[in-house]
Amino acid sequence: MVCAYRARASKWPAPLFVDPWAEAIAGADGEAIAARLDARFPPMETWLALRVAYLDRLVHSATDRLNVRQVVILGAGYDTRAARIPRAGVRFFEVDHPATQAAKRARLGELRAYPAHAATYVTCNFEREDPIDRLVASGFSATEPALVIWEGVVPYLTEAAVRATATRLAGGLDPRSLVAFDFVGKKLASGDNLTAADQHTRNYVGELGEPIRFGSDDILPLLASCGFRWVRSLDFNELALELLGDYQRERMFRFQHIALAAVRAPDFGY
Ligand SMILES: C[S@@+](CC[C@H](N)C(=O)[O-])C[C@H]1O[C@@H](n2cnc3c(N)ncnc32)[C@H](O)[C@@H]1O
Numbered sequence: 050m051v052c053a054y055r056a057r058a059s060k061w062p063a064p065l066f067v068d069p070w071a072e073a074i075a076g077a078d079g080e081a082i083a084a085r086l087d088a089r090f091p092p093m094e095t096w097l098a099l100r101v102a103y104l105d106r107l108v109h110s111a112t113d114r115l116n117v118r119q120v121v122i123l124g125a126g127y128d129t130r131a132a133r134i135p136r137a138g139v140r141f142f143e144v145d146h147p148a149t150q151a152a153k154r155a156r157l158g159e160l161r162a163y164p165a166h167a168a169t170y171v172t173c174n175f176e177r178e179d180p181i182d183r184l185v186a187s188g189f190s191a192t193e194p195a196l197v198i199w200e201g202v203v204p205y206l207t208e209a210a211v212r213a214t215a216t217r218l219a220g221g222l223d224p225r226s227l228v229a230f231d232f233v234g235k236k237l238a239s240g241d242n243l244t245a246a247d248q249h250t251r252n253y254v255g256e257l258g259e260p261i262r263f264g265s266d267d268i269l270p271l272l273a274s275c276g277f278r279w280v281r282s283l284d285f286n287e288l289a290l291e292l293l294g295d296y297q298r299e300r301m302f303r304f305q306h307i308a309l310a311a312v313r314a315p316d317f318g319y
Pocket of ligand 1: 051123124125126127128144145146147149150173174175176199200201202259
C-alpha cells in the first residue's frame, strides 16, 4: 500500500521525491489496498508523500551536515531509500522481521534494475531480539553516530514495546545519533469519540492486520523517561505548509506527527 502511494506521488507534476521502483513493488495488490483506503481517508497519499519526503530530507541533512555515515531503517518494510538516495560512504541498514524481509527481498529479486546490495539486511524480531545487538552483528558501529528512521511502525506497537525500543535506542546508540519516527494522536489510537470517517479509517487499518495500538498527544514525557534529552515534534500541517506551500483544512491532518529525538542536542537545528 505504501509503495502504491509512493508510486503515485512520484508522478505529481512537482514531485517531492521520485521512487522508480515503487509501482513494480506495489503491484496490483498494493494499488488495490490503497484504492480502498482512498475512499476512507482521501488525504492518505499527501500524508505519506510528506512523510517520505521529510524523512528523505533528514537523511540528506544528517549525512551532509552532521557527517552521519550510518542510516538505520527500523521496521523497513518495502522502504527503498538505500536505492533511491544513496550517499557516498554511507551505509544503510534495513532492520525488519525475518518474514517481512524475506518477502521484500524475494520481490526485489524480480526487479532487474534494483540495486539489492545498497542496503545491509538485518533480521530482527523486536519481540524477542535486541535491534542494536542484531545491527552490531551485521557491522553497525554503536560508537559512531547514526540516523535511525522508524517510519510507519510506532502506531502499531504497544506502549510497552515503544518504551522498550526507545529506551534501548537512547542508551545503546552513540549519543550523536538522531531517531525519527511518526506517531498518531491518542484519540485515533484509543478509538474513543472519533468521527464516523475517522473510525472507518481506523477500522480499515485494523482489518489490514495491523491495528493501531499506540498514540500520544505529547510524546516528550515518554521520550524523556526513555533517556532522550532533546525532542522536537512537528505535525503534518507544518510539513504541508513547508513542502507544498499551503494549508488546507480538509486534509484533516489532526492526528499525525513526527518526532525527532536525541540524547544530545544536534549541532544544528532541524
Ligand atoms: C506498516 S510497516 C512500515 C514499513 C515501512 N517502514 C514504511 O513506512 O512503509 C511495519 C513494519 O514493522 C515491522 N514489524 C512489525 N512487528 C515487528 C516485529 N515484532 N519485529 C520486527 N519487525 C516488525 C513489519 O515487518 C513492517 O516492516
